[in-house]
Amino acid sequence: MTMQDDRARKELLITIIAGLLDGIRHVAVGASSPIPAAGAMLLRARNEQQGKPPISISILGSSRHNFFTNGGVELFDCAAQGRVDAFFLGGGQIDGAGNINLVGTGDYPRMDVRWPGSFGSAYLYHLIPRVILFREEHSPRVLVPKVDFVSAAAVTPEVKRRGGPHALLTNLALFDFDRERGGFRLRSVHPGYTADDVRDRTGFDYAAPEIVPPTPMPDRATVELIRGRIVDELAECYPEFARTMAAAA
C-alpha cells in the first residue's frame, strides 16, 4: 500500500468513527488508539462548526487530555454512572455473537497464543452504551465463529445492562450489531472491496442486505478538516501517527 493509500484508508476509518459517535457527549479512548481518537476529534470539530453540543474526549493515560482526578478507577466508575457514552474495544478474536477475546487461543491457562489479558473489557462492555469494536485486520482468524475465551460477553439476558456492542469496523467493512438477535449485520463495504470479499474473510455468519452499499468516502470538507486541525490535535498525544499522516501529503 502506498503512503497515500494508507492515508486514505485511515481517513475513511476516522470518518466512519465520527459518524458512529454522532450524538454522544463523552467518549473515552485508549492511550494507543489514534484512529478512534481522530474520529472523536473529527466529531468534536464538526459539532463546533455546526454549533452542536460540545463533546468531551478522555484519552486514557494522557495527563493533558485527562478529565479525571481520582486515579485509574475513575473511568470505570464514570462508566458505571452512565457518564461515558462510547468506547472502543478490539479483540484478538471477535465472534459472531459479539463476544471478544483478549486472552489467547487454545486451552486456558497454558494457551497456544497468549495475549496481554482482558483489561477492563469484561466490565465496560456491560456499561457503555456504544462500544465500537475496532479491529483493522479483517480475517477468519480474527473474526471467528466462537471465541476461545470470552473476555467480555456481548449479550447477557440474565442481567440488566445498558452497554454492549454498537458496531464492528474493520479495514473491509462496517457492521451494525443487533442486540435483540445477538449478531452482526453488514452495513457497508469499503471502497475497493466487495460483499463477497467480506463473506470470504469473515469466519462468522452475519446478516446482510440483498444489495450491500459501499461505505461513503469522506467529502472534501472532512478530508481537509482531518488533514488540518485533526492532525494538529493528534500530534499532542500520538506524535508518531500524526507524523505519518502528515508525511503522506
Added chain:
Amino acid sequence: MTMQDDRARKELLITIIAGLLDGIRHVAVGASSPIPAAGAMLLRARNEQQGKPPISISILGSSRHNFFTNGGVELFDCAAQGRVDAFFLGGGQIDGAGNINLVGTGDYPRMDVRWPGSFGSAYLYHLIPRVILFREEHSPRVLVPKVDFVSAAAVTPEVKRRGGPHALLTNLALFDFDRERGGFRLRSVHPGYTADDVRDRTGFDYAAPEIVPPTPMPDRATVELIRGRIVDELAECYPEFARTMAAAA
C-alpha cells in the same frame, strides 16, 4: 466547685486517660473532646521523655492535626484496616452491658428526648480495640440498666470483631469492661467519693472488688507536664478549654 477543684478533676481525668491509652500507636479524638485529647497528649509527651515509641493523635475536624487526605471516610477506613488503636465514645445512656445510646429516650421515632444521632458509633465500636467510654456525668439517668436505643452494641458473639469497650471513665470512678462476661467491673473510685457513692449513682449492676482502691492522683511531674506543655498544645485546638485550665493557676 472552685476553679482549682475543677482543674484538679480535669487533671485526674487526663492522667487516667493517659494510663488507659498506654501502649497504643494511634488514637483518634473527636473535635470537641479536650479531656481525651489532653490525655493522649500527656501519653505522647511521656513516651517522648521516656524514649518509648511515638504515638500519633488524630483530632477529627482539625486541619492542623489531620493526618488524613481522603475525606471524611478515611477515619472509618483507617479503623477497619486496624490502624486506629483507641477512640472515645460518650453516650446519652450507657448500660451495664456496655451498649451506648446516642439517639434518645422513649419510643423511636417520636422520642421523648432526641439526641443528635449515632454518628460513627455503630461502626467504630466494632473496629477499634480500645474504645474508652468517657462521660463526666455519673448518674442513674446516664448509667442505665438497659439503653432505650442501642446505637452501638458492646458484645456481639454472632460476628467476629476486634473492637469494643475497654473502660468507662466518669467524674466518680473508673470501670474496666470484661468482654467475656459482657459487663463492667469497678477498678477504682476517684478521691472524694466512696464505693457506696458509685453504687448509689449507677443505674446498672457491675462487678467490684471487695475493697475498692482509690484512683491514684497524678504525681507532681505529671501535673507539671499538664500545666505546662499539655495546656500549650491544647491551646491550638481547644483554646477555650486551655484558657480555663490556665486561669485556674
Added chain:
Amino acid sequence: MAEMVGLEALVASIAAGQSIAIPVDRAGVSMAATAAMIDAGLTGLHLVCVPISGLQADLLIGAGVASVVETSAVSLGEAGGAPRFVAAVRDGSIKLRDATCPAIHAGLLAGQKGVPFMPIAGIIGSDLLQVRPDWKVIDSPVGEPGKVVVVPAITPDVALFHAPEADRFGNVRIGRYRELATMAYAAKRTLVTVERIVDRDLMATEDSAAGVLPALYVDAIAVAENGAWPLPLWDEYETDGAELSRYAAMARTDEGFRAYLSAFLSRSKQVA
C-alpha cells in the same frame, strides 16, 4: 458540563420531593443556596446528610423544606442540639432515616460504583438495623463464613455544596474534602456555590488537580461570597460561633425561629 448561573437559577433546578446530598459543616456547606431554597418555597426534600449536618439541616427542617432526613446526626456542635430537628422529631413532622456515618459514605460509594449495595463492617447489634429495614444482614458470599451488613446505594437527585473556587471550565477546588467528590459521583446533578471564579486552570498541575472535582461532574456553579456563613470554609473563614449561639437560642421556640429565619433570608438577599 458546568454552567455558570445565579443563585436563584441554581436552586430553581431543584424540584420538590427530590433527594439532596449535603456535606458536614467543615466540608463546605452552601448556606447561600440554603437561603435561596427556603426563599423559593421548596418542599418535600429528602436530605442526605454526608454524614451529619447542623445549621443547614435545622433551617431546612424548620422552614418546612425538608420532609425526610437521612443522617447520622444533626447537631449544632458546640452551640448544642439542633432545636428544629428535635422539635420535628417530637411532633413527627419529618420522616427519619437514622444512620451511622460510614454507612452513608458506603451508600454513596455504591452509587459511585453503579452497584446496588455496599457491604460495611460493624453495625451488627445496633438498633439502627431495626429502624432501617433497607439495611440487610447477609452471610458473606466469600471467605470465612460470617454475617455482614449491606446498605443500598444512595443516588441523590442533587448534590449541593460550597467551595472556595472554580475555574472558568467548571472545575471546582475541593482540597482534601473528597466526600464532596463522592457526593457528586453518586448524584444525578451537582450544584456548587463558590467564593469566586479564578482565571487559572485548576487542572493545570498535578498538585492543584489532585484537589479538584472535574467539571464533568458539575452541572451548575453560582458565585456566593461568604456563601458558607455562619459555617466555616476551609482556607477561607472560621465558624461564626456567636451567630450559631444566637441561632441556637432563638430557634428554641417556633416564633424565635421564624424571626431568625426572616432576618437570615433578608440578609442573604442583600448579599446576593
Added chain:
Amino acid sequence: MAEMVGLEALVASIAAGQSIAIPVDRAGVSMAATAAMIDAGLTGLHLVCVPISGLQADLLIGAGVASVVETSAVSLGEAGGAPRFVAAVRDGSIKLRDATCPAIHAGLLAGQKGVPFMPIAGIIGSDLLQVRPDWKVIDSPVGEPGKVVVVPAITPDVALFHAPEADRFGNVRIGRYRELATMAYAAKRTLVTVERIVDRDLMATEDSAAGVLPALYVDAIAVAENGAWPLPLWDEYETDGAELSRYAAMARTDEGFRAYLSAFLSRSKQVA
C-alpha cells in the same frame, strides 16, 4: 510510620511467598526496587498488578521472582507483548489469576474498607468467572432482583511504588494517582522509592495535601533517582521507548533476557 532506608534494606523486608501490589506503568513503578528484589534472589512472590503491568512484571516473571500473577493484562504497550509473561504462561511456570481492571480496584477497595468482598458491575458472561472461582455471582440482597458479581478483598502483604518526592515526615506525593493510596490502604506494609526527599511539609497546604499519601500508611522510603526508568514518572520524565523496544527484542529468547537482565542489574547497582 515511615522509616528512611536504603534500597537494599527496603526490599529486604519483603519475604519469599508474599503478595505484592504494583501499579500500572504511568502511575509510578519502582524499577529500582524491582532490580533490588531480583538481586536479593526473592522467589515465590504473588504479583497483584493494579490493574495491569508491563516491564516490571515481565522482569520479575523472567527472573523467577514471581510465581503467581494476578492481573488484567501484562503488556509492554507500544513495544508489544510481554515476552517472559507469554513464555511463562506457555510453559506453565506461573500460576495465573486473570482479572479485569475494575475487579482489581474493587478487591483492593474491599481491603481498604475491611470488608470480605466488594460487589462490582458487569463481568457476567465473561469466562473470567470460570477461571476465577473465587469470584461469585450472587442475587442482590437489596433493591430489584438481579445477579451481581462479588470479588474477594485483596490485602497485599506489600504495596510498592515509585513517586517524585516524600517529605521528612514520610508523607509521599502521589498527585492524582489515587490507586497508589488504595494500594497502601489495603496493604499490610507499604514501601516507596522516591526521586528525592524534600524539606517542605507536603501536608502544609490544602492543595499540596490533596495529592499526598500520609506517612501513616508508609512503612519505608528509599531514595532512588530515576527510579522508574525506563518507565515514566509523571511530572518528571517520559518512557524510554528505545530501551523498552530493546528489551522487547532481547527478551524474546531466554538467553537474550538473561543478557538484558544482567546488564540491567549492574546498571542499577552503579546508580545506587
